Amino acid sequence: MQITSAVQLLELAAERRQSLAGVLAEYEAFRGNTTVEAVRERMGETLAVMRTSVQKGQEDEGKLSHLITGYGRMFAQADAEGRLLGGALFKKAILYALSVGQYNASLGRIVACPTAGSCGVVPGALLAAAEELGSSDEELVDALLVMGGVGIVSAAQGPISGAEGGCQAECGVASSMAAGAIVYLAGGAAEQVFAAASLALQSHLGLVCDPLASLVEVPCVTRNATSAAIALTAANMALAGIPAVVPFDEVVGAMKSIGKALPESLRETSLGGLAATPTGRRLAREMRERYSL
Amino acid sequence: MAQIGLFDIVGPIMVGPSSSHTAGAVRLGLAARRILGSEVKKAQIELHGSFAATYWGHRTDVALVAGLMGMGMDDERIPQALELARAAGLEYSFTAADLGDVHPNSVRMRVEGEGDAITLCGSSIGGGRINIFELNGFQISLDGSFWVLMTKHRDTPGVIAEVTKVLAIHGINIAFLDVSRTTRGSDALLLAQTDDPIPELAVEHVRRIPQVLTVRTLPRF
Numbered sequence: 449m450q451i452t453s454a455v456q457l458l459e460l461a462a463e464r465r466q467s468l469a470g471v472l473a474e475y476e477a478f479r480g481n482t483t484v485e486a487v488r489e490r491m492g493e494t495l496a497v498m499r500t501s502v503q504k505g506q507e508d509e510g511k512l513s514h515l516i517t518g519y520g521r522m523f524a525q526a527d528a529e530g531r532l533l534g535g536a537l538f539k540k541a542i543l544y545a546l547s548v549g550q551y552n553a554s555l556g557r558i559v560a561c562p563t564a565g566s567c568g569v570v571p572g573a574l575l576a577a578a579e580e581l582g583s584s585d586e587e588l589v590d591a592l593l594v595m596g597g598v599g600i601v602s603a604a605q606g607p608i609s610g611a612e613g614g615c616q617a618e619c620g621v622a623s624s625m626a627a628g629a630i631v632y633l634a635g636g637a638a639e640q641v642f643a644a645a646s647l648a649l650q651s652h653l654g655l656v657c658d659p660l661a662s663l664v665e666v667p668c669v670t671r672n673a674t675s676a677a678i679a680l681t682a683a684n685m686a687l688a689g690i691p692a693v694v695p696f697d698e699v700v701g702a703m704k705s706i707g708k709a710l711p712e713s714l715r716e717t718s719l720g721g722l723a724a725t726p727t728g729r730r731l732a733r734e735m736r737e738r739y740s741l
Numbered sequence: 742m743a744q745i746g747l748f749d750i751v752g753p754i755m756v757g758p759s760s761s762h763t764a765g766a767v768r769l770g771l772a773a774r775r776i777l778g779s780e781v782k783k784a785q786i787e788l789h790g791s792f793a794a795t796y797w798g799h800r801t802d803v804a805l806v807a808g809l810m811g812m813g814m815d816d817e818r819i820p821q822a823l824e825l826a827r828a829a830g831l832e833y834s835f836t837a838a839d840l841g842d843v844h845p846n847s848v849r850m851r852v853e854g855e856g857d858a859i860t861l862c863g864s865s866i867g868g869g870r871i872n873i874f875e876l877n878g879f880q881i882s883l884d885g886s887f888w889v890l891m892t893k894h895r896d897t898p899g900v901i902a903e904v905t906k907v908l909a910i911h912g913i914n915i916a917f918l919d920v921s922r923t924t925r926g927s928d929a930l931l932l933a934q935t936d937d938p939i940p941e942l943a944v945e946h947v948r949r950i951p952q953v954l955t956v957r958t959l960p961r962f
Contacts, residue, residue: 449744450744451744451745472747475744475747476746476747476748479744479746479747480746480747480748487747490748491747491751494748494751494752494754497754512800512820513758514798551757552757552758553757553758554757554758555756555757555758555763555800555803555819555820556756556757557754557755557756557757557815557817558754558755558756558757559751559752559753559754560752560753560754560755560760560764560868560869561750561751561752562750562751563760563868564755564757564758564759564760564763564764565758565759567757592751593747595751596747596748596750596751597747599750599751600745600747600750603745603750604745608750609867609868611867625750661798662794662795662798662799663758663798663799664757664758664759664798664799665758735797735798738797739796739797739798741788741793741796741835741836741837
């Protein structure tokens with residue numbers, strides 16, 4: 449069994465009269481020479497690590513990160529004091545994404561999804577949505593399988609690293625994976641899953657990877673939160689039946705071309721963009737002076 | 742086209758912040774320990790390229806030492822690896838070095854155990870994946886996704902045939918086979934990457950081949 453595109457994956461599910469989650473579980477069981485049950489169990493363990501990272505990320509103050517500290521605490525405190533706008537779902541998504549992103553920067557144990565730099569997007573958007581929907585763990589495992597499918601479709605046709613494609617290929621792909629999974633969790637049709645993925649990725653096209661001082665901190669961690677918010681927005685639009693117009697496979701193609709057109713300075717080298725601003729240069733210089741070999 | 746693994750996308754589970762500069766570095770350190778085959782007492786570590794430039798931000802140094810201590814990339818003791826190493830009597834040093842035309846995230850490690858020492862060069866090539874490209878001066882290619890049988894032997898005709906025959910008898914399929922030597926007639930290295938684990942009996946059979954000097958197996962890592 450091969451998965452090469454969203455169109456092909458949807459056809460595969462239709463031919464086999466199977467749910468997307470069912471197809472993905474069988475795909476991985478075959479690929480990994482194991483059973484569907486073992487795949488689902490491993491995904492359950494992955495879910496547990498995600499949840500733990502959400503919890504520990506809120507407790508960890510960013511003890512080992514360099515430029516950022518206390519983001520989760522600050523956000524939770526502001527919420528408790530009624531200083532924030534918006535509904536519980538969006539605030540929770542932001543809180544979770546910030547916490548996991550900062551936990552990663554602070555040497556916490558996380559699920560790279562699809563990358564470590566974008567590891568807060570999915571726990572932020574998907575776990576917040578699951579709590580809102582009251583989903584069971586079984587349903588969440590299904591959603592995570594489908595989410596993996598969206599990621600596989602992206603990886604089969606385009607980059608999934610900042611060095612190759614910029615941040616659109618990390619936070620953008622993470623956001624499209626989360627959007628698709630949320631639609632699946634909310635009971636949307638298979639086509640709506642990829643409409644949501646398409647809409648989320650469309651909103652990330654052109655996003656460059658320009659981290660300050662070669663750290664996975666600024667703007668990565670706050671970008672994880674905005675990408676989680678985009679995932680929820682895209683999922684809601686798709687659930688409303690708003691079309692993506694450009695199919696997901698074609699958006700991935702556009703992302704790939706844009707990635708190729710990006711100069712190296714905007715692909716994880718910390719030579720351009722925010723990294724090259726006066727503030728970015730100053731912080732990089734300070735870090736270099738402190739740590740040179 | 743290779744099938745993309747679901748858990749390569751939703752995963753790996755790892756200690757942050759970077760899959761290439763942290764998780765891959767842990768695996769490089771762990772590979773060195775596994776190849777050495779015993780506890781590491783001393784490690785001289787040379788960082789190349791992006792590893793040398795950004796090690797401090799991604800804790801590449803901490804990650805490499807964590808691997809040398811036997812930790813995997815999701816081990817929550819990784820942040821304390823340097824303290825744990827010092828407490829365990831593992832001496833380590835870090836310097837910057839130019840290893841030539843290699844991947845930007847590369848390292849050379851001279852690692853000593855009880856009596857034994859190896860020198861290994863490897864790269865972290867993205868997403869936590871690694872490639873060991875040099876071992877004790879021999880060119881190899883090892884990514885940790887297979888079981889490995891490694892021999893050091895006299896560079897004479899028939900040794901490779903004998904070793905592969907033993908594997909065949911034990912029903913072990915070879916996925917990749919590398920043979921390397923420094924000069925003709927000197928010591929040579931054979932590195933067989935297999936789909937199946939290699940039983941002790943097969944290792945014993947290989948050890949009995951007269952021209953074979955040392956045999957070692959590695960699990961997947």
